[in-house]
Amino acid sequence: MQETQRNSIVLVLTIVLSNLGTALYGAIFSVYLYELGASFTELALISALPNLVALLLTRFWGIVSDETHARKPFIAWSRFVTPLFILAYGFAENVKVIILLFIIATILSSPGGPAFNALITTIGGKQRRGRALGYFVSSGTLGWALGSFLSAYLVNSFTVKSLFIFSSLILFISAIIFASLYREHYDRNSFTRNIMVDSLHKAYSIKEFMVDKAILPLVGAMMIYNMGVVAFFQIFMIKYFIVINKNMALYAIVGGISSILSALAPPFYGYIADRVGMKKLLVIMMTIRTLYMALLAVIWDPFILTVLWVLPIWAGVFLSSRGLATEILGDDKAARAQGTFSMAYLISGVIGPLIAGPLADYIGARENIALATPIYLFSIILCLFAVFLVLFFVKSDNEGEVNEVSNVIAVQ
Numbered sequence: 001m002q003e004t005q006r007n008s009i010v011l012v013l014t015i016v017l018s019n020l021g022t023a024l025y026g027a028i029f030s031v032y033l034y035e036l037g038a039s040f041t042e043l044a045l046i047s048a049l050p051n052l053v054a055l056l057l058t059r060f061w062g063i064v065s066d067e068t069h070a071r072k073p074f075i076a077w078s079r080f081v082t083p084l085f086i087l088a089y090g091f092a093e094n095v096k097v098i099i100l101l102f103i104i105a106t107i108l109s110s111p112g113g114p115a116f117n118a119l120i121t122t123i124g125g126k127q128r129r130g131r132a133l134g135y136f137v138s139s140g141t142l143g144w145a146l147g148s149f150l151s152a153y154l155v156n157s158f159t160v161k162s163l164f165i166f167s168s169l170i171l172f173i174s175a176i177i178f179a180s181l182y183r184e185h186y187d188r189n190s191f192t193r194n195i196m197v198d199s200l201h202k203a204y205s206i207k208e209f210m211v212d213k214a215i216l217p218l219v220g221a222m223m224i225y226n227m228g229v230v231a232f233f234q235i236f237m238i239k240y241f242i243v244i245n246k247n248m249a250l251y252a253i254v255g256g257i258s259s260i261l262s263a264l265a266p267p268f269y270g271y272i273a274d275r276v277g278m279k280k281l282l283v284i285m286m287t288i289r290t291l292y293m294a295l296l297a298v299i300w301d302p303f304i305l306t307v308l309w310v311l312p313i314w315a316g317v318f319l320s321s322r323g324l325a326t327e328i329l330g331d332d333k334a335a336r337a338q339g340t341f342s343m344a345y346l347i348s349g350v351i352g353p354l355i356a357g358p359l360a361d362y363i364g365a366r367e368n369i370a371l372a373t374p375i376y377l378f379s380i381i382l383c384l385f386a387v388f389l390v391l392f393f394v395k396s397d398n399e400g401e402v403n404e405v406s407n408v409i410a411v412q
Contacts, residue, residue: 003183011119014178015136016143018079021170023147023259024154025086025163027252031241032160035248038095040366044234044357045099050106051349057107058346060203062114062339066332067195071115072184078112079175081105083168090164114339121326122334134270137319141262141312148256152249212340214395215328221389222321222344225286228382230352232293235360235372240309242369243302254306262312269316278324279396283387285316290383297376324396 025032033043065074085105092098120136147167154162244250273281292313299305325341326334356375365372 010181012139015139017174019140019143020147021167023144024151024167027148027151027255040357040360044353047353048350050102051346053106055346057110058342059339061111063199065115071119074111074115076179078109081108083171087168090161117338118334122331134266137266138263141259145256145259148252152252217393219344221386223347225386226348227352228379231356232379234356239369258310262315265312265315269319278320282320286387289313
């Protein structure tokens with residue numbers, strides 16, 4: 001078996017187990033904290049503070065990964081660290097302590113994110129990037145679906161604490177599989193002090209940051225878009241939990257159904273992306289998801305909301321935006337591209353919750369969730385503006401090739 005095929009199989013297995021383990025507690029984590037008495041502001045801090053920490057580190061680790069031509073050591077480290085903190089979350093039972101643990105966990109696990117995203121966006125090569133990325137996203141969502149269903153069973157049969165224990169165990173197994181079976185060739189001696197210092201300079205120097213200026217319009221547009229998405233769903237997830245009568249098991253089951261559909265969708269999205277281009281797919285899916293959010297805001301029927309909630313629209317935005325980031329800067333700078341692009345999600349992950357959470361508490365949404373309409377409206381406006389930015393200001397690699405052909409024809 002070729003090494004690339006072997007690595008792809010190992011990566012798929014790792015992703016399935018990792019997402020399964022994460023879903024065990026993640027499927028109900030926000031509503032679990034809500035039931036512990038967390039305010040919307042505290043739920044916002046749970047989302048925002050780890051993103052703020054990661055924002056300071058993700059570009060740096062992406063550049064280090066590119067400079068050392070290594071992915072595996074960064075990913076393996078992060079996957080061994082994470083289960084320890086998940087176990088701690090289950091025993092903390094205090095929102096403020098969990099916030100602190102989230103911050104520490106994010107700092108220690110930050111090396112793996114950019115390297116992992118670089119890995120899954122380059123392993124299929126340029127011609128099959130969309131389809132390969134689609135299969136990996138499907139693997140993750142399939143794992144999340146299995147974990148969500150198992151979460152619903154465990155929360156009914158045992159205690160919520162058991163979710164964190166089983167989650168840690170599965171994630172640890174996933175880390176062992178990846179570390180022992182994934183093959184990567186890199187020079188261990190390349191991890192020098194000079195590389196680290198140089199990467200630190202490139203990560204935080206404005207001059208070096210502008211080297212990646214081709215990707216900045218995409219980063220800015222997706223930051224605005226995800227700010228709206230995060231602010232919206234920060235409140236909507238509680239609305240849905242209330243609409244289904246605060247049934248935690250049902251909440252997890254619906255998440256599992258959503259993940260099954262999401263597991264089927266990415267290869268389809270990937271095929272379309274390879275046909276029409278990452279940018280066109282991104283604009284289409286961003287527009288559809290914005291209209292989808294408008295429907296979620298005005299509908300209160302639990303059955304209709306459930307049907308809408310499980311639709312795998314997010315996967316189209318995720319796949320096309322990630323793929324476009326690597327496409328713009330090229331495979332040689334994939335981790336750097338993903339590290340820089342991740343800043344869009346991280347910044348929006350800080351600002352979005354900190355807008356929505358305190359505002360929701362101020363207008364009394366915890367007592368009456370129907371009062372959250374202004375937050376939904378604000379979120380939808382942000383998303384529409386972001387679609388406009390992507391459409392007119394983000395230049396894809398395919399567009400560049402078309403322009404070059406046009407110039408040649410004009411000269412002739």
